[in-house]
Amino acid sequence: MSRQVSGTWDPAQYGVFGDERARPFFELLGRVDVEKPRRIVDLGCGSGELTATLRGRWPDADIEAIDSSPEMIAAAPEVEGIRFSVGDVESWRPGGSVDLIVSNAVLQWVPTHAELIPEWIGALSPGGRLAFQVPGNFDAPSHRLLRELCSSERWRGLVGDALRVDPVMDPGGYLDLLARRGCFVDAWETTYAQVLQGEDPVLEWVKGTALRPVLSRLGEGEAQEFLNEFGALLREAYPSTPYGTVFPFRRIFVVAGRDGP
Template identity: 45%
Template sequence: MAWDPNLYLIFEKYRRQPAIDLLAHINLERPKVVFDLGCGPGNVTALLSERWPSANITGVDSSSEMLTKAAEIYPGIAWSKQDISEFAATDVDLIFSNAAFNWVPNHARLIASLARFLGEAGILAIQMPRNYEQPSHAQIVDCIESRPSRHHLRQFVDFTHVQPPAFYHDVLAPLVRNVEIWETNYFHVLQGDDPVLEWVMGTALRPVVNALSGSEKRDFVEEMRQRYRDAYPRGPDGTTLFAMQRLFVVAQR
């Protein structure tokens, strides 16, 4: 799908925090070879580069829009256009991924092959949103199912890729010496009239909205606006509390 880096970066401060939390769990002194899979506009890759300035770091993404933005802001980092499902390497010290694997299918195959790309004591560190049952995602599915064009629109949402924690443990345990898994529910305090709509328009809702045009697009967005206003009412101080559950996996070879 076509990404809009500027729309995505509106909530950069909130989207970056889980990456900082993931980074804090990586116990590597001086990794030499590092990949950031699904690097997006590169702001999180830049955090890796700040922490390990002498490492050979490559940001990998399938979106030209995101990579162009990344290269514009961080010309000193290497950027590579590639699908995560086709990524291959050997003797990697760190494979990092923040908020990207939720777009990639077949995690059993993906996670096992990434673990095999790690060198001795190499680390695989992943953060994935796991909000499928929350209104942010469930309302998209409901809205699609209420429309005559649902048969066409269904192909643009796939909220099935991210699996429960035990799944990642079971895939990784035979391949690595140590697996650490945890979940955090972030309660973001957002400003503005329709902050949840704005947030989701930059990610999960984007493929559906991009597939629509004219009055159908306007109606769909208006319906989602109302659904999010009902599901996430503004508090007495005018802010909106937006819960975002995220799953973290850190495995060391």
Template identity: 55%
Template sequence: MTTAPTPVWDPEQYLRHSGPRTRPFFDLLARLPVRSPARITDLGCGPGTVTALLAERWPAARITGLDHSEEMLREARERLPGAEFLHADLRGWAPEGTYDLIISSAAFQWVRGHEESFPAWTGALAPGGVFAFTVPGNFDAPSHVLLHELCESAAWRERLGGLQRPGHVLPPAEYLERLAGLGLTVDAWETTYVHVLPGEDAVLDWTKGTTLRPVLTALADDAEATSRFLSEYGALLREAYPPGPPGTLFPFRRVFAVAHRA
């Protein structure tokens, strides 16, 4: 089994689809039962896209973004110089002090066992505080299944076998039960968006910013192998997601949870 290297992130590639990537966060924001949070932390802030939305909505708040990628943090600091951005591994992050809002968008799927940190994270909520997140829930979609099968094929198993695993995401009902068990009032749900992606090899281009990062990192020292892998994976995606007149339709399931402390 291949030992997965720490993915190297490409903020520019990630932001190529910033519109549809950000849409679930707007839906999450609309369900937050918090009016004027004084202290906010954005877990897995990436390039600061959603952190900027938090700053726009609550300009007086003290906002801290946390991420494991220095590439993403550099982009976030340039985007939002008025906020604080810190390097942190969410697998070991412990809150300091209290927060009115702890929020995350599309980060927990990279953190195995993130639900085990819920007691510590929600324990840092001030009275009336909110813990809210959204995560992808599309790990049984063709984009992920085909990638896993290709990595495990005879041609790629030696270099990429074991590298591409399902995201560590629970069903909405299980998130609700865990958070309610901590004494919080919880709203949990799921939504499947049908994104319309423009251009050629649109789904491949999308995955280059997220799902493919571990593979691209593992092959980074071999341009020929990278090109060959992308060609093979791209062909599989074109068959699974054929382009149509409006563009390429890309169904994408998201899981949401909003937990409120009375």
């Protein structure tokens, strides 16, 4: 979903390949063992379609959902029992106990998330859970080539510092962070061998996420020049096949909490 980053988020662009983007969310929630939560918070809810599915599983819960993008929140559905609002994940505070905190593809945009996670764990009710997933593909060609292009002579003066490096941990890092604080931790990773359809599908994918902070710094003509150059690099790195373009996508998942009082 949309994150703590400057620039306008486009719900329609983010929704391209919506089924593929939703798959990790459902894998994450499949490992959450909270039966009857009273209060759920979705941090970085995007346009809210996935948040709405929480209502189907836990119809009696009070659900709060925030996202930093006004454009995303404006596109959220009206669902009884869910309050959507514009808010910053980094400055959010629980304001009382929470039974389930969900963060779906958000924390890679929050530099301080390793400091915030213990605070969120401390706000969980007995038996409560923190469940989050983040992309783990920052060393993949899609991101490595983007960093190289941004640091090239043509672009570094405009966008050279738009991207951060190593913004997330591996599953073992999150396990250590949480287990040292007395938490139950279920941490794992999955690499989806996604087959994307369409013209320049990998470029279309990253236009919805990783490219947002870069494009926000460029004028219309510069942005198109950058996309043309980056698109050519991606076509070479991810060649088309008769059945589509294979885009391996690694995700890191964590479900954690304290079962005692």
